[in-house]
Amino acid sequence: MYETTAKRERAVLVGLQTGRQPDFLWKLAFEELKGLVETAGAEVISDVVQARKYPEPSTYIGKGKLQELAAVVKELEANLAVFDSELSPAQVRNLEQALDCKVLDRTQIILDIFAGRARTKEGKLQVELAQLVYSLPRLTGRGIAMSRLGGGIGTRGPGETKLEVDRRRIRQRIADLRAELREVRQHRQTQRQQRKKREIPVLALVGYTNAGKSTLLHTMIERFGTGSHVADSGRNRLFDTLDPTTRRIELPGGKSIIVTDTVGFIQRLPHQLVDAFRATLEETAEADLLLHVVDASHPEYEIQMETVYQVLEDLDASRKSIITVLNKMDLVKEEWLPDDPCSEHTFRLSSKSGKGIAELAAWVASRLNRSAVRMQVFLPYSEGPFLSKLHAKCKVYSQEFEENGIRLDLDVIPEYRERIAPFKVN
Template sequence: MKQTTYDTASTVQDRAVLVSLITQVMKRSDTNHDLSLQELAKLAETAQVEVVSTVTQNRVSRDAKWFIGKGKVEELKAVIDELDANTAIFDQELSGAQVRNLEQVLNVKIIDRTQLILDIFAQRAKTREGIIQVELAQLSYILPRLSGHGKNLSRLGGGIGTRGPGESKLETDRRHIRGRISELKRQLEEVVRHRSLYRERRRKTGIYQVALVGYTNAGKSTLLNQLTEADVLIEDQLFATLDPTSRTLALPSGKEIVITDTVGFIQNLPHDLVAAFRATLEEVCEADLILHVVDSSSEMRDDQMRVVDEILQELGAAAKPQVLLYNKIDACTPSQREMLPSGPQVLKISAYNLADQERIRELIQQHVVGDTRTFCVPADRGEIISLLYRTGDVLEQVVEDEDLWIQVRLNRADYEKQGYLLDPYMQL
């Protein structure tokens, strides 16, 4: 058992020992265990929990009853008693029975990584959609564990793991929770319907859509704020912003596009959370262009990029045109900067640098502009003329009798969206 001790001067209510199990199967996977444990500490900090120690354990496989093995549980109890901790946070997901067994021996609150992330999302959700999605994810997580959780379900102590649905819901029986889940799914379907209508309106207007994606705390919200003068919350914490934000961005040509900041990704993002937030994450699937924001100063940069790529693959958005933005370049050492890759779809930037912001706009514009096409539109078809001005860059307009000959530089994706309207007027 490897133990690392931290400063204990803080007066935060929850004092936690972090616990991580590494099995032979986990060693053969792509999971970066050091990154995962570092993130767990950061997640705990975000949830206002004081981390007093970490404990890691290597085993061939997880113990079905005790997760880390009975002997290691006794050693963990000694650490908890010595440091006066009141919480144990496990980096892997626990079963209800494991939680009950660990509670009985350790006599502290038992939290796993999934529950910790859900708790943070419960703190961050502000919109009706976000609150519904978080509560649905929490109840879906709780339902199969009702028989396993002991003291945790009383929720009398407050603090980490107690936020979200609330005490009364957590103490109800399975029938009540299933009923609540059904009601939340119905409400979420209504939200999804409204979001789908909104997306359809955006498609019909021919507005080019860009999505900001990236690992949590990579600087997506900062970049959105700087590019569009938005007022999105910025904090040096994981999941500082949860609800997606869309803003209009003017390109150098004057054309306006919509750019959307999405929820940050993280290693081992809970499946219940991905399922509940699918309506939000599908904003990425609707985008014409993805800006993948990377924290270039992070030692775990490559692992973080891999996680983002895997989630994009899961969402079905991996084939979308993508630009890599290596952010926080000002925080890199000269050697780190030299190691960063280069390419036509790669920019090394600082979100606060005005010149870098302009480079981003210009690169987006390269994706927006496309082939030059000529259309002959009757002067009384104002809606078609307006559509051409919205979706492309009008290079020339000539009036001939009662027709307008309009030469437009039109992006292929934009044309594919509006082709059924524009085809009758296009001149070969």
């Protein structure tokens, strides 16, 4: 939580269960909202939940439930109501009038946490862009949530200047930020090309927020690092790592690799953040190997795994080779957990104690050291699906499109040699 001398805001959570997703999934997301609000620095004092088929267009929840919520807010002296889904500007305005307190939605809470966690220039640019894209259609009818005098959650970072800029200036600022982030993407692309020229494999850590990715990276650097170390906060909180961390380590056998720690995923990650952080998340799509870190001690860890795979699908990175790490096994009562069927291999370890790290490093070294053979091949256009696999898992030096097919110069990994043999060009 943020260190502040101000009194903590008292929040009431509001949820709407429409039946569009299984009951247990909805409960998980709502419990996650509580963690987000507490991470943002507020005290959750109560919650109000309604079950109905569709949200009320004007107030999200029904008239009767709104009266009940207003009574709870007044009785408990709450000054913040947080809704579990994104609200329209009209809904925020109507809710604030009815409740006489600040109203925020799930997206604003996540954006607020990101605003407080960004440390690097790139991270701050990405958060500002996401906040401005979210706020632009909400400039009219600003209420308590947009007041500069109110302070507290939802007003940190670039949000503090919303009243001082008009739509034209915000659009211009958004354009400037996107231009700066395009330069960031070009810079990252140049770095990736240089790494490919030096043939240094890249291992990207992905996973649900608070799964222990940063601790795992810290432990790997402590044991195998070749350069500067990275501090491990050891804090058990959501989105503890926002700015990506990249380090070079030397695995057993002398194999050097680049390890990148990325921002954690979460259910219903706001699309504004996915778009703004695309330059960072592209590190995942371009990695040679993905290490999916899972908090095995979480009661719903399998659902969290599904969320991660969905985000990877959105980033067009689901075809990458994936290794699953069931982390925090020191907190798991069961002696055995099933393997992840979506990955090449499943490891069980504790990144905090270091147990199992050596076995993981040895396996990764062996996996990345599998010799690839350079070949020239000619694929007919009917082999389009196979071509996609080659691009995903092999290093392609060049490709030329001809009348009857595609001529490729590439490194072929062992698992594809037999499959590609008929298309080899002497």
